[in-house]
Amino acid sequence: MDNLDVISGEPATASEPVAVVGAAAAKPRRRDRRSPLAWVRGEDLAALAFALPMLVIFTAFSWYPITRLVVLSFQQTNLIDPPTWVGLQNFRDVIGDPLFATAVRNTAYFAVLALLFGYPIPLIAAVLISESRRFRGIYSALAYLPVVIPPVVGVMLWKYVFYEPSSVGLFNTVLGWFHLGPYGWLQSPGTAMPALVVESTWANAGATVIIYLAALTTVDTDLYDAASVDGAGLWHKVWHITLPQLRGVLLITLILQIIGTAQVFLEPFLFTSGGPANSTLTVLLLVYQYAFGNSIGVGFGDAAALSLMLAAFLAVFSVVFMRVTRSWSTR
């Protein structure tokens, strides 16, 4: 990976396609000196042809929709009449909506819970797994298995079997052995969100374990040996060698997890539809409800405004996060 800069210099004189053997081909490939004709005929034309799928697809399905999102958030549209400009009205609508505060609070709550459950556990698991020579493969395969199960299947399995509120739900059956329950995990506002987070952690933690396992193989083992010679104990080594060596990856997984949980949609949508009493209404679920909840089209402006606010928040957050932690992560 470090030889990137070595090879990023200009490619040596490139021979043009056989078709062009004229003066253009003989010239050295210096961008500023070439005539427009050479530009059109030479490898740049081939480059343009090769870039066409990327340019078309990204223009149509990434760059244009991003622009359109910004435009839409200042417009009122119903998909039939031409859209009208309404200034900041959509943003005012959204911020004035009492559900907006609820959704932001719930999303933050989900993110915090997901960090509490999902951040330390994969790290501990990865440290333990990486010390096991023989069973490493089995450990990581078991940890990763829930990640490959389609999320919809995972949610339905948990909803209709594990979290089933009657006494024959799987969790309630087990608790019944101890004469506890039955509990309506998803039916009470207090437990619904934690229940969603538990399922989501189950579904995602394996991916983080694998990232940590990969990072652990790059820890300089000489440091362990040196520490051992100096008589350092296990905790000392974990605290002073493993964690500091992993801090770059730890910061990345932290921000990736925060960005991911800020976009949580599937779990609240399929588990609870945002209920009970809006206790699991998240920001993206609110976007969905604005856009597709009532008659389609009426709330597109509000949905775009809220989407834009979320995207802007995440972008600003990422940049600030990287700025703040840069000195710390690269030493």
Added chain:
Amino acid sequence: MISLRLRRGDATEDSTGGLLSYTDWARRDIKLLFGSAQVLLLVLLVLIGLGPVVWLAKGAVTPTIDTLRNPLALFPHGVAWSNLSDAWSKVNVGRYFWNTIVLALGSWFCQIVVATTGAFVLSVLRPAWGRFVNVLLLGTLFVPVVVLIVPLYIEVVHPPLIHHSFAESYWAIWLPAGASAFNVVLMKRFFDNLPQELFEAARIDGAGPVRLFFSIVLPLSKPILGVVSIFAILAEWKNFLWPFLVLTNSPDRQPLSVRLPAIQAQTQLGVLLASMLIASLVPILGFLIFQRSFLRGSGFGGALKG
């Protein structure tokens, strides 16, 4: 990376090349603590990782009444293989299975074409405007795809320039799947690290960009093509919201992830579980077969994001 691995070979006698040295492993308290933590982890992983899958497989072939009476009983009244066949034909899961495959293959194809040709331009051909495109690409990494559902939906239903709605069409899913900057960046990184001498030698021998692409770059890129392919297919298999939105009115064309929640209310639990098992089979089998790519690929992706 390589230097680290080399160093690991000639470490001191006490070194295991890991966190714990042999002396550590010989200490009784550490051995007990760490060893029992590992065993506990294994038990937990079997319970949490494997348990739900095994239970799903059991529930899929258990009569609904038995599952409803006690979800942890092991076949009190025999096995109901009929759940699987009912799911496949009566609930039409066979059809949705096929839809899912067609959607996944189309999205895969679109992603591979865009990522390989795009990365080839940015990494090997390097036209003057490549830098500018690269910046625009990297910029899209900051915009989560899901915030674009509203403009994308409007675009698909009322596309600009073309007066033809793409709603209810697979093109509405295949084409947007290609717009993954992550794939292009991943591919570009790989191409950047291919030996440049090969490209130069081929150019001197008179190979044009097309030859370069098909005869040199693609054959050398099998590992990265494998990783991108696996994740492209898995991602489409998992996809829910976008197909749910654009295929709303054509149940017969919807993939499994969209149909499963829809058929839940009017399907017996046993048959539903069988449908869910069928929906999970391809990803699980794919994972077991390509385990190496999966586990290495995720680490790769993680390292790249840094």
